[in-house]
Amino acid sequence: MSRLKLKVGIVGAGGRGILCFGKEIVTRNDAQVVALCDPNPGRMELAAKELGFNPKFHTSVKDMIAAEKLDAVVITSPDFCHESNAVDALDSGANVLIDKPLSTTVKGCRNIIDAAERAGKVIMMGFNLRHLAVLKKLKKLVSEGVLGRIFLIENREFYSGGRTYMSRWNRLYAKSGGLWVHKGSHDFDIFNWLLDFPKPVKVSAFAGVDVLNPQHIPFEVKPGVPVGPTCHQCRYGEICPDIFRDEEVRKSLWGDSAARVDGYSRDLCMYTSDKDTHDNGIAIVEYENGAKASHLECFVTPISDRRYTLVGDLGQAEVSLEKRIITVYSRWGQEVTTHYIPEAQGGHGGADPMLTDSFFRVLKGEEKNTSTIEHGMWSTAIGQAAEISRREERTVKIAELFQLP
Ligand SMILES: NC(=O)c1ccc[n+]([C@@H]2O[C@H](COP(=O)([O-])OP(=O)(O)OC[C@H]3O[C@@H](n4cnc5c(N)ncnc54)[C@H](O)[C@@H]3O)[C@@H](O)[C@H]2O)c1
Incomplete structure:
Protein backbone atom coordinates (compact mmCIF):
# COMPACT_ATOMS: atom_id res chain seq x y z
CA MET A 1 0.00 0.00 0.00
CA SER A 2 2.76 2.42 -0.91
CA ARG A 3 0.70 4.35 -3.50
CA LEU A 4 -0.30 7.85 -2.50
CA LYS A 5 -4.01 7.04 -2.51
CA LEU A 6 -5.58 3.73 -1.59
CA LYS A 7 -7.85 2.44 -4.37
CA VAL A 8 -11.33 1.73 -3.07
CA GLY A 9 -14.43 0.12 -4.61
CA ILE A 10 -17.93 0.50 -3.22
CA VAL A 11 -20.18 -2.59 -3.28
CA GLY A 12 -23.79 -1.38 -3.19
CA ALA A 13 -24.09 2.12 -4.66
CA GLY A 14 -27.03 3.18 -2.49
CA GLY A 15 -27.62 5.42 0.50
CA ARG A 16 -24.79 4.22 2.73
CA GLY A 17 -22.39 3.40 -0.08
CA ILE A 18 -22.56 6.74 -1.88
CA LEU A 19 -24.16 9.35 0.36
CA CYS A 20 -22.13 8.29 3.41
CA PHE A 21 -18.89 6.46 2.52
CA GLY A 22 -18.50 7.62 -1.10
CA LYS A 23 -18.90 11.27 -0.18
CA GLU A 24 -16.55 10.88 2.79
CA ILE A 25 -13.83 9.14 0.80
CA VAL A 26 -13.78 11.76 -1.96
CA THR A 27 -12.75 14.35 0.63
CA ARG A 28 -9.68 12.34 1.72
CA ASN A 29 -6.15 12.70 0.45
CA ASP A 30 -5.16 9.11 1.25
CA ALA A 31 -7.92 7.25 -0.63
CA GLN A 32 -10.01 7.43 -3.79
CA VAL A 33 -13.15 5.72 -5.04
CA VAL A 34 -12.16 4.13 -8.32
CA ALA A 35 -15.06 1.74 -8.91
CA LEU A 36 -18.63 0.87 -7.99
CA CYS A 37 -20.24 -2.55 -7.97
CA ASP A 38 -24.03 -2.76 -8.09
CA PRO A 39 -26.47 -4.90 -10.09
CA ASN A 40 -28.25 -1.71 -11.17
CA PRO A 41 -26.32 0.23 -13.84
CA GLY A 42 -28.89 3.04 -13.64
CA ARG A 43 -28.09 3.57 -9.96
CA MET A 44 -24.34 3.55 -10.66
CA GLU A 45 -24.89 6.33 -13.24
CA LEU A 46 -26.81 8.36 -10.65
CA ALA A 47 -24.15 7.58 -8.04
CA ALA A 48 -21.42 8.92 -10.33
CA LYS A 49 -23.40 12.15 -10.66
CA GLU A 50 -23.71 12.39 -6.86
CA LEU A 51 -19.97 11.85 -6.47
CA GLY A 52 -19.09 14.31 -9.21
CA PHE A 53 -16.79 12.05 -11.24
CA ASN A 54 -16.92 8.78 -13.20
CA PRO A 55 -15.70 5.68 -11.36
CA LYS A 56 -15.61 2.36 -13.23
CA PHE A 57 -18.84 0.33 -13.10
CA HIS A 58 -18.99 -3.40 -12.32
CA THR A 59 -21.61 -5.97 -11.45
CA SER A 60 -19.24 -8.59 -9.97
CA VAL A 61 -17.13 -8.00 -6.85
CA LYS A 62 -14.43 -10.40 -8.01
CA ASP A 63 -14.17 -8.84 -11.47
CA MET A 64 -14.05 -5.34 -10.01
CA ILE A 65 -11.21 -6.15 -7.61
CA ALA A 66 -9.19 -7.94 -10.30
CA ALA A 67 -9.75 -5.30 -12.99
CA GLU A 68 -9.16 -2.25 -10.84
CA LYS A 69 -6.44 -3.72 -8.56
CA LEU A 70 -8.25 -2.43 -5.50
CA ASP A 71 -6.75 -2.09 -2.05
CA ALA A 72 -10.10 -2.12 -0.32
CA VAL A 73 -13.83 -2.41 -0.77
CA VAL A 74 -16.63 -0.93 1.30
CA ILE A 75 -19.62 -3.30 1.46
CA THR A 76 -22.93 -1.50 1.66
CA SER A 77 -25.17 -3.88 -0.25
CA PRO A 78 -28.39 -5.17 1.36
CA ASP A 79 -27.77 -7.39 4.38
CA PHE A 80 -28.69 -10.73 2.78
CA CYS A 81 -25.77 -10.46 0.32
CA HIS A 82 -23.10 -9.24 2.79
CA GLU A 83 -21.86 -12.80 3.17
CA SER A 84 -21.30 -13.55 -0.52
CA ASN A 85 -19.86 -10.10 -1.23
CA ALA A 86 -17.47 -10.23 1.75
CA VAL A 87 -16.27 -13.75 0.94
CA ASP A 88 -15.70 -12.77 -2.71
CA ALA A 89 -13.83 -9.62 -1.68
CA LEU A 90 -11.58 -11.43 0.78
CA ASP A 91 -10.93 -14.32 -1.61
CA SER A 92 -9.92 -11.71 -4.21
CA GLY A 93 -7.38 -10.16 -1.85
CA ALA A 94 -9.07 -6.88 -0.88
CA ASN A 95 -9.31 -5.34 2.56
CA VAL A 96 -12.90 -4.76 3.62
CA LEU A 97 -15.03 -2.30 5.56
CA ILE A 98 -18.46 -3.91 5.97
CA ASP A 99 -21.49 -2.07 7.23
CA LYS A 100 -23.53 -3.73 9.95
CA PRO A 101 -24.85 -6.41 10.22
CA LEU A 102 -21.90 -8.65 9.32
CA SER A 103 -24.40 -11.14 7.96
CA THR A 104 -28.02 -12.05 8.68
CA THR A 105 -27.09 -15.36 10.37
CA VAL A 106 -24.35 -16.72 12.61
CA LYS A 107 -23.56 -19.26 9.89
CA GLY A 108 -23.02 -16.45 7.37
CA CYS A 109 -20.78 -14.63 9.85
CA ARG A 110 -18.70 -17.75 10.40
CA ASN A 111 -18.24 -18.18 6.65
CA ILE A 112 -16.90 -14.61 6.48
CA ILE A 113 -14.60 -15.25 9.46
CA ASP A 114 -13.23 -18.36 7.68
CA ALA A 115 -12.63 -16.34 4.50
CA ALA A 116 -10.85 -13.63 6.49
CA GLU A 117 -8.56 -16.21 8.08
CA ARG A 118 -7.72 -17.60 4.62
CA ALA A 119 -7.10 -14.14 3.20
CA GLY A 120 -5.15 -12.54 6.04
CA LYS A 121 -6.63 -9.16 5.12
CA VAL A 122 -8.15 -6.40 7.25
CA ILE A 123 -11.90 -6.66 7.62
CA MET A 124 -13.53 -4.11 9.85
CA MET A 125 -17.14 -3.74 10.98
CA GLY A 126 -18.94 -0.51 10.20
CA PHE A 127 -20.26 -0.04 13.73
CA ASN A 128 -20.66 3.72 13.47
CA LEU A 129 -22.48 4.08 16.81
CA ARG A 130 -19.24 3.24 18.59
CA HIS A 131 -17.78 6.44 17.10
CA LEU A 132 -20.52 8.68 18.46
CA ALA A 133 -18.99 11.16 20.92
CA VAL A 134 -21.57 10.47 23.66
CA LEU A 135 -21.05 6.72 23.53
CA LYS A 136 -17.26 7.12 23.36
CA LYS A 137 -17.43 9.17 26.56
CA LEU A 138 -19.73 6.61 28.17
CA LYS A 139 -17.34 3.80 27.22
CA LYS A 140 -14.48 5.79 28.77
CA LEU A 141 -16.39 6.29 32.03
CA VAL A 142 -17.23 2.58 32.12
CA SER A 143 -13.60 1.59 31.39
CA GLU A 144 -12.39 3.91 34.17
CA GLY A 145 -14.63 2.00 36.57
CA VAL A 146 -16.85 4.96 37.44
CA LEU A 147 -19.91 2.68 37.60
CA GLY A 148 -18.08 -0.36 38.99
CA ARG A 149 -19.14 -3.80 37.70
CA ILE A 150 -22.06 -3.30 35.35
CA PHE A 151 -24.81 -5.85 35.76
CA LEU A 152 -27.79 -4.16 34.10
CA ILE A 153 -28.20 -2.14 30.90
CA GLU A 154 -31.32 -0.80 29.30
CA ASN A 155 -31.58 0.99 25.99
CA ARG A 156 -34.81 2.49 24.72
CA GLU A 157 -34.60 3.47 21.09
CA PHE A 158 -37.26 5.74 19.65
CA TYR A 159 -36.97 6.50 15.95
CA SER A 160 -39.38 8.80 14.21
CA GLY A 161 -37.95 7.80 10.81
CA GLY A 162 -39.33 4.29 11.15
CA ARG A 163 -41.05 4.37 7.78
CA THR A 164 -37.71 3.35 6.27
CA TYR A 165 -38.21 -0.13 7.78
CA MET A 166 -41.67 -0.51 6.26
CA SER A 167 -41.03 0.90 2.81
CA ARG A 168 -37.80 -0.63 1.49
CA TRP A 169 -36.06 -4.03 1.16
CA ASN A 170 -35.33 -4.07 4.90
CA ARG A 171 -39.05 -4.63 5.58
CA LEU A 172 -38.52 -8.24 4.44
CA TYR A 173 -37.02 -10.87 6.72
CA ALA A 174 -35.45 -12.65 3.72
CA LYS A 175 -33.44 -9.54 2.85
CA SER A 176 -32.57 -8.08 6.25
CA GLY A 177 -32.75 -11.05 8.62
CA GLY A 178 -35.48 -9.10 10.43
CA LEU A 179 -35.19 -5.83 12.29
CA TRP A 180 -33.58 -7.36 15.37
CA VAL A 181 -30.65 -8.13 13.05
CA HIS A 182 -30.83 -5.22 10.62
CA LYS A 183 -31.41 -2.50 13.19
CA GLY A 184 -30.87 -4.17 16.58
CA SER A 185 -27.36 -5.35 15.72
CA HIS A 186 -26.20 -1.75 16.24
CA ASP A 187 -27.58 -1.76 19.74
CA PHE A 188 -26.57 -5.28 20.68
CA ASP A 189 -23.03 -4.41 19.66
CA ILE A 190 -23.12 -1.39 21.99
CA PHE A 191 -24.22 -3.65 24.86
CA ASN A 192 -21.40 -6.11 24.09
CA TRP A 193 -18.85 -3.29 23.77
CA LEU A 194 -19.86 -1.49 26.98
CA LEU A 195 -19.76 -4.77 28.89
CA ASP A 196 -16.34 -5.59 27.38
CA PHE A 197 -17.56 -8.55 25.35
CA PRO A 198 -18.87 -11.22 27.71
CA LYS A 199 -20.54 -13.95 25.62
CA PRO A 200 -24.31 -13.57 25.27
CA VAL A 201 -26.06 -16.75 26.41
CA LYS A 202 -29.84 -16.38 26.18
CA VAL A 203 -32.28 -14.08 24.40
CA SER A 204 -36.03 -13.50 24.64
CA ALA A 205 -37.92 -11.07 22.45
CA PHE A 206 -41.40 -9.81 21.73
CA ALA A 207 -42.27 -7.68 18.72
CA GLY A 208 -45.11 -6.86 16.40
CA VAL A 209 -46.62 -4.51 13.87
CA ASP A 210 -49.13 -2.76 16.10
CA VAL A 211 -49.66 0.50 14.24
CA LEU A 212 -48.17 0.48 10.76
CA SER A 273 -46.59 -2.72 2.35
CA ASP A 274 -45.96 -6.50 2.34
CA LYS A 275 -43.65 -6.43 5.37
CA ASP A 276 -42.80 -9.22 7.78
CA THR A 277 -40.93 -7.10 10.29
CA HIS A 278 -42.00 -5.15 13.41
CA ASP A 279 -42.75 -1.55 14.30
CA ASN A 280 -41.99 -2.01 18.01
CA GLY A 281 -40.57 -4.64 20.30
CA ILE A 282 -38.44 -5.54 23.30
CA ALA A 283 -35.49 -7.95 23.42
CA ILE A 284 -33.74 -9.14 26.59
CA VAL A 285 -30.25 -10.64 26.70
CA GLU A 286 -28.45 -12.54 29.45
CA TYR A 287 -24.66 -12.80 29.38
CA GLU A 288 -22.28 -15.48 30.67
CA ASN A 289 -21.20 -13.17 33.52
CA GLY A 290 -24.80 -12.70 34.65
CA ALA A 291 -25.19 -9.20 33.20
CA LYS A 292 -28.61 -8.50 31.71
CA ALA A 293 -29.52 -6.08 28.96
CA SER A 294 -32.82 -5.00 27.47
CA HIS A 295 -33.36 -3.22 24.18
CA LEU A 296 -36.64 -1.58 23.29
CA GLU A 297 -37.11 -0.29 19.75
CA CYS A 298 -40.07 1.72 18.61
CA PHE A 299 -40.54 3.13 15.12
CA VAL A 300 -43.92 4.75 15.71
CA THR A 301 -42.99 7.78 17.75
CA PRO A 302 -42.68 11.55 17.37
CA ILE A 303 -39.11 11.59 18.75
CA SER A 304 -35.70 10.16 17.85
CA ASP A 305 -33.38 9.23 20.69
CA ARG A 306 -31.53 6.37 22.30
CA ARG A 307 -31.89 6.51 26.10
CA TYR A 308 -29.60 4.29 28.12
CA THR A 309 -29.54 3.29 31.76
CA LEU A 310 -26.42 1.48 33.01
CA VAL A 311 -26.32 0.18 36.56
CA GLY A 312 -23.10 -0.96 38.20
CA ASP A 313 -22.20 -1.81 41.78
CA LEU A 314 -20.70 1.70 42.25
CA GLY A 315 -23.22 3.84 40.43
CA GLN A 316 -25.78 4.43 37.72
CA ALA A 317 -25.62 6.34 34.44
CA GLU A 318 -28.52 7.87 32.55
CA VAL A 319 -27.78 8.79 28.95
CA SER A 320 -29.58 10.59 26.12
CA LEU A 321 -27.88 10.51 22.73
CA GLU A 322 -30.20 13.16 21.37
CA LYS A 323 -29.58 15.58 24.25
CA ARG A 324 -25.90 14.52 24.38
CA ILE A 325 -26.01 14.19 28.16
CA ILE A 326 -24.59 11.56 30.51
CA THR A 327 -25.59 11.84 34.17
CA VAL A 328 -23.73 9.67 36.67
CA TYR A 329 -25.14 9.00 40.15
CA SER A 330 -22.71 7.50 42.65
CA ARG A 331 -24.17 4.68 44.70
CA TRP A 332 -23.26 5.94 48.17
CA GLY A 333 -21.80 9.43 47.89
CA GLN A 334 -24.94 11.43 46.87
CA GLU A 335 -22.67 12.67 44.09
CA VAL A 336 -24.24 13.51 40.72
CA THR A 337 -22.02 14.38 37.75
CA THR A 338 -23.41 15.54 34.43
CA HIS A 339 -21.35 15.40 31.26
CA TYR A 340 -22.47 17.56 28.32
CA ILE A 341 -20.99 16.35 25.04
CA PRO A 342 -20.43 18.90 22.25
CA GLU A 343 -22.19 18.43 18.92
CA ALA A 344 -20.07 16.90 16.15
CA GLN A 345 -20.36 17.45 12.40
CA GLY A 346 -21.12 14.77 9.81
CA GLY A 347 -23.55 11.90 9.28
CA HIS A 348 -25.05 10.11 12.30
CA GLY A 349 -23.94 12.81 14.72
CA GLY A 350 -20.37 12.84 13.39
CA ALA A 351 -19.96 9.08 13.75
CA ASP A 352 -19.75 8.30 10.01
CA PRO A 353 -16.65 10.42 9.26
CA MET A 354 -14.95 9.02 12.38
CA LEU A 355 -15.71 5.45 11.29
CA THR A 356 -14.39 6.08 7.76
CA ASP A 357 -11.25 7.69 9.13
CA SER A 358 -10.72 4.80 11.50
CA PHE A 359 -10.83 2.29 8.62
CA PHE A 360 -8.12 4.10 6.66
CA ARG A 361 -5.99 4.54 9.77
CA VAL A 362 -6.22 0.79 10.35
CA LEU A 363 -5.22 0.12 6.73
CA LYS A 364 -2.22 2.46 7.09
CA GLY A 365 -1.15 0.73 10.31
CA GLU A 366 -1.84 3.83 12.42
CA GLU A 367 -4.55 2.24 14.52
CA LYS A 368 -5.59 -1.24 15.68
CA ASN A 369 -8.81 -2.72 14.33
CA THR A 370 -11.10 -2.76 17.35
CA SER A 371 -14.35 -3.43 15.42
CA THR A 372 -13.75 -7.02 14.49
CA ILE A 373 -15.90 -9.48 12.58
CA GLU A 374 -16.07 -11.61 15.74
CA HIS A 375 -17.83 -8.62 17.30
CA GLY A 376 -20.02 -8.52 14.19
CA MET A 377 -20.90 -12.17 14.70
CA TRP A 378 -21.92 -11.75 18.36
CA SER A 379 -24.24 -8.84 17.63
CA THR A 380 -25.80 -10.77 14.73
CA ALA A 381 -26.16 -13.78 17.05
CA ILE A 382 -28.23 -11.77 19.53
CA GLY A 383 -30.35 -10.36 16.69
CA GLN A 384 -30.90 -13.77 15.10
CA ALA A 385 -31.81 -15.27 18.48
CA ALA A 386 -34.26 -12.41 19.08
CA GLU A 387 -35.90 -13.05 15.69
CA ILE A 388 -36.28 -16.77 16.46
CA SER A 389 -37.53 -16.00 19.97
CA ARG A 390 -40.13 -13.60 18.66
CA ARG A 391 -41.33 -15.97 15.92
CA GLU A 392 -41.23 -19.22 17.96
CA GLU A 393 -42.33 -17.59 21.23
CA ARG A 394 -39.53 -19.05 23.38
CA THR A 395 -36.21 -18.17 24.96
CA VAL A 396 -33.37 -18.95 22.56
CA LYS A 397 -29.93 -20.12 23.65
CA ILE A 398 -27.16 -18.57 21.58
CA ALA A 399 -25.42 -21.98 21.45
CA GLU A 400 -28.32 -23.26 19.31
CA LEU A 401 -27.35 -20.90 16.50
CA PHE A 402 -23.96 -22.53 16.16
CA GLN A 403 -25.67 -25.89 15.49
CA LEU A 404 -28.01 -24.66 12.74
CA PRO A 405 -27.30 -26.04 9.25
N1 LIG B 1 -24.55 1.96 9.94
C1 LIG B 1 -25.66 2.61 9.67
O1 LIG B 1 -26.00 3.59 10.31
C2 LIG B 1 -26.51 2.13 8.54
C3 LIG B 1 -27.62 2.87 8.13
C4 LIG B 1 -28.37 2.39 7.06
C5 LIG B 1 -28.02 1.21 6.43
N2 LIG B 1 -26.94 0.51 6.87
C6 LIG B 1 -26.52 -0.73 6.20
O2 LIG B 1 -25.94 -0.35 4.96
C7 LIG B 1 -26.23 -1.32 3.97
C8 LIG B 1 -26.90 -0.62 2.78
O3 LIG B 1 -28.11 -0.02 3.20
P1 LIG B 1 -28.71 1.22 2.39
O4 LIG B 1 -29.74 1.81 3.25
O5 LIG B 1 -27.61 2.06 1.87
O6 LIG B 1 -29.41 0.47 1.19
P2 LIG B 1 -29.79 1.06 -0.26
O7 LIG B 1 -30.99 0.31 -0.67
O8 LIG B 1 -29.84 2.53 -0.22
O9 LIG B 1 -28.56 0.63 -1.17
C9 LIG B 1 -28.26 -0.70 -1.43
C10 LIG B 1 -27.62 -0.81 -2.81
O10 LIG B 1 -27.15 -2.14 -2.98
C11 LIG B 1 -27.45 -2.57 -4.29
N3 LIG B 1 -27.46 -4.03 -4.34
C12 LIG B 1 -28.53 -4.87 -4.33
N4 LIG B 1 -28.08 -6.15 -4.40
C13 LIG B 1 -26.73 -6.10 -4.47
C14 LIG B 1 -25.70 -7.07 -4.56
N5 LIG B 1 -25.98 -8.39 -4.59
N6 LIG B 1 -24.41 -6.66 -4.62
C15 LIG B 1 -24.11 -5.34 -4.58
N7 LIG B 1 -25.04 -4.37 -4.48
C16 LIG B 1 -26.33 -4.75 -4.41
C17 LIG B 1 -28.78 -1.88 -4.61
O11 LIG B 1 -28.98 -1.80 -6.01
C18 LIG B 1 -28.59 -0.53 -3.95
O12 LIG B 1 -27.99 0.38 -4.85
C19 LIG B 1 -27.11 -2.36 4.65
O13 LIG B 1 -26.31 -3.43 5.04
C20 LIG B 1 -27.66 -1.66 5.86
O14 LIG B 1 -27.92 -2.54 6.92
C21 LIG B 1 -26.17 0.96 7.89
Missing part, protein backbone atom coordinates in the same frame (compact mmCIF):
# COMPACT_ATOMS: atom_id res chain seq x y z
CA ASN A 213 -50.72 -1.97 9.33
CA PRO A 214 -53.87 -1.60 7.19
CA GLN A 215 -56.12 -1.64 10.28
CA HIS A 216 -54.56 1.59 11.55
CA ILE A 217 -54.54 3.82 8.49
CA PRO A 218 -55.08 7.25 10.08
CA PHE A 219 -57.81 8.50 7.69
CA GLU A 220 -60.99 7.19 6.14
CA VAL A 221 -60.41 4.99 3.10
CA LYS A 222 -63.12 5.38 0.46
CA PRO A 223 -64.64 2.24 -1.10
CA GLY A 224 -62.94 1.48 -4.41
CA VAL A 225 -60.06 3.94 -3.75
CA PRO A 226 -57.17 1.90 -2.32
CA VAL A 227 -54.25 3.60 -0.55
CA GLY A 228 -50.72 3.43 -1.96
CA PRO A 229 -49.06 1.36 -3.19
CA THR A 230 -46.43 4.12 -2.93
CA CYS A 231 -46.73 7.63 -1.53
CA HIS A 232 -46.08 9.19 -4.93
CA GLN A 233 -48.96 7.17 -6.45
CA CYS A 234 -51.33 7.46 -3.50
CA ARG A 235 -54.60 9.34 -3.91
CA TYR A 236 -54.72 10.29 -0.22
CA GLY A 237 -51.59 12.43 -0.35
CA GLU A 238 -53.48 15.55 0.76
CA ILE A 239 -54.91 13.99 3.93
CA CYS A 240 -52.35 11.36 4.96
CA PRO A 241 -50.29 12.72 7.90
CA ASP A 242 -47.50 10.28 7.01
CA ILE A 243 -47.16 11.12 3.33
CA PHE A 244 -43.51 10.88 2.27
CA ARG A 245 -42.56 13.62 -0.17
CA ASP A 246 -39.75 11.94 -2.02
CA GLU A 247 -39.09 14.43 -4.83
CA GLU A 248 -35.56 15.08 -3.54
CA VAL A 249 -34.83 11.38 -3.10
CA ARG A 250 -36.07 10.63 -6.60
CA LYS A 251 -33.66 13.22 -7.98
CA SER A 252 -30.71 11.35 -6.46
CA LEU A 253 -29.94 7.62 -6.38
CA TRP A 254 -33.55 6.46 -6.63
CA GLY A 255 -34.49 8.34 -9.78
CA ASP A 256 -36.63 6.85 -12.54
CA SER A 257 -33.65 5.58 -14.56
CA ALA A 258 -32.61 3.35 -11.62
CA ALA A 259 -36.18 2.42 -10.65
CA ARG A 260 -36.84 1.22 -14.21
CA VAL A 261 -34.14 -1.45 -13.73
CA ASP A 262 -35.08 -2.89 -10.33
CA GLY A 263 -38.43 -1.31 -9.45
CA TYR A 264 -36.90 -0.11 -6.16
CA SER A 265 -39.05 2.56 -4.62
CA ARG A 266 -38.32 3.96 -1.15
CA ASP A 267 -41.84 5.18 -0.56
CA LEU A 268 -44.01 2.05 -0.36
CA CYS A 269 -47.00 2.83 1.86
CA MET A 270 -45.86 2.02 5.37
CA TYR A 271 -49.36 0.85 6.32
CA THR A 272 -50.05 -1.51 3.41
